[in-house]
Amino acid sequence: MPIISPTQLRAVVTEIVARTPIVDIHTHLYAPAFGDLLLWGVDELLTYHYLVAEVMRRSPIGYDEFWALSTREKANHIWEHLYRQSSPISEAARGVLTALQAVGIDVSSADLEEIRQQFNRWTVEKYVDLVFRKANMEYAVMTNDPFDPRERAVWEQGIPADPRFRAALRIDPLLTDLPRACSMLSELGYSVSPRLDDVACAQVRRFLRVWIDRMDPLYMAVSLPPTFRFPTDDPVRRMLDSCILPVALDREIPLALMIGVKRQANPHLQLAGDSVGKAGTQAIENLCTAYPDNHFLVTMLSREDQHQLCVTARKFRNLMPFGCWWFLNVPSLVREITMERLELLGLRFIPQHSDARILDQLLYKWAHSRKVIAEILVEKYTDLQRTGWPITEETVTRDVRDLFRDNFLRFAARL
Ligand code: HDL
Ligand code: ZN
Numbered sequence: 001m002p003i004i005s006p007t008q009l010r011a012v013v014t015e016i017v018a019r020t021p022i023v024d025i026h027t028h029l030y031a032p033a034f035g036d037l038l039l040w041g042v043d044e045l046l047t048y049h050y051l052v053a054e055v056m057r058r059s060p061i062g063y064d065e066f067w068a069l070s071t072r073e074k075a076n077h078i079w080e081h082l083y084r085q086s087s088p089i090s091e092a093a094r095g096v097l098t099a100l101q102a103v104g105i106d107v108s109s110a111d112l113e114e115i116r117q118q119f120n121r122w123t124v125e126k127y128v129d130l131v132f133r134k135a136n137m138e139y140a141v142m143t144n145d146p147f148d149p150r151e152r153a154v155w156e157q158g159i160p161a162d163p164r165f166r167a168a169l170r171i172d173p174l175l176t177d178l179p180r181a182c183s184m185l186s187e188l189g190y191s192v193s194p195r196l197d198d199v200a201c202a203q204v205r206r207f208l209r210v211w212i213d214r215m216d217p218l219y220m221a222v223s224l225p226p227t228f229r230f231p232t233d234d235p236v237r238r239m240l241d242s243c244i245l246p247v248a249l250d251r252e253i254p255l256a257l258m259i260g261v262k263r264q265a266n267p268h269l270q271l272a273g274d275s276v277g278k279a280g281t282q283a284i285e286n287l288c289t290a291y292p293d294n295h296f297l298v299t300m301l302s303r304e305d306q307h308q309l310c311v312t313a314r315k316f317r318n319l320m321p322f323g324c325w326w327f328l329n330v331p332s333l334v335r336e337i338t339m340e341r342l343e344l345l346g347l348r349f350i351p352q353h354s355d356a357r358i359l360d361q362l363l364y365k366w367a368h369s370r371k372v373i374a375e376i377l378v379e380k381y382t383d384l385q386r387t388g389w390p391i392t393e394e395t396v397t398r399d400v401r402d403l404f405r406d407n408f409l410r411f412a413a414r415l
């Protein structure tokens with residue numbers, strides 16, 4: 001393959017980043033077979049909980065009054081306050097416009113009714129095809145919660161496999177709300193006492209195996225507060241030691257730890273009410289040491305934890321940092337975090353996941369991230385070129401494929 005010249009570098013790297021399909025390892029999307037669980041369209045985009053938090057800072061509306069509105073009325077309210085009375089300059093507000101533009105919707109009239117009309121041309125299936133093509137997605141990994149009765153019912157009916165949507169088994173209550181987990185497990189026929197004796201642990205392992213057989217998840221996942229510690233002498237340790245990690249190892253499934261969420265800092269905001277706290281990486285270090293054969297995907301919510309996560313990843317080959325999660329998924333921090341990961345970890349990390357909850361968000365979350373990642377790679381390849389090292393289209397294609405899919409697939413024993 002020809003060596004890329006310095007003058008060609010920007011164009012070639014940008015094109016390769018644009019054309020490399022994405023394996024999006026963490027989303028809240030669902031395959032169309034899940035019915036109404038899959039959200040799409042402009043009213044869902046506008047009522048995304050990120051924008052709820054932002055509109056409640058501008059509008060005098062009371063919490064209860066807002067929550068009593070229909071989705072359409074909430075969207076109208078958000079459009080009025082964040083788009084018509086102010087410039088939609090925040091990442092979540094601008095993202096809606098990027099998504100609409102990507103599917104050919106003209107927003108210049110700023111008329112929400114007119115925008116709504118333009119969605120009448122699509123069925124959900126047609127729209128999934130369009131969004132995946134425009135966002136250049138290989139597939140999205142869902143967040144699949146067996147403790148959610150609505151979602152559980154769909155799995156228990158049996159659903160057709162959809163190669164565009166893969167599963168991840170989400171198990172938060174096992175580690176963050178054991179009493180509630182035990183009562184839900186008992187309702188499902190797994191007698192599990194909060195004491196987590198050997199009988200209970202065997203039941204939890206059976207529960208995990210049943211859902212792994214049903215979902216074929218690429219990983220198991222749990223979100224954890226900044227206070228998460230390991231080891232501890234509470235049931236969390238037994239849940240990891242005797243239930244989750246042995247099953248994960250046996251099935252060669254990574255455990256994704258998503259650390260730093262302070263749930264419901266403001267309950268009036270409902271899903272928008274969660275906040276962030278600094279966690280530190282001692283628990284991750286202890287887990288990677290105690291379980292050298294388990295694979296840990298880790299994303300942390302606090303900007304202040306990112307450098308320590310990179311250094312910890314340098315110490316443990318069974319630790320794979322991923323994504324610029326949630327409050328970090330803004331261009332300035334995606335740039336900062338991705339730059340330090342390239343400088344400390346080379347090309348062995350997973351730079352981004354979308355966390356998309358609404359299908360259309362794939363269009364903006366990936367467009368905005370690809371732009372930042374391409375810019376940073378141009379800088380880093382330019383630094384490399386200056387040493388006389390040859391940069392070819394083949395090597396850049398390989399590297400970007402690693403970042404956007406192969407690092408994850410290898411780590412999840414799927415390649
Ligand atoms: O726990 C999670 O997976 C988080 O991503 C939450 O769902 C959060 O509400 C979110 O959507 N962040 O982007
Ligand atoms: Zn999420």
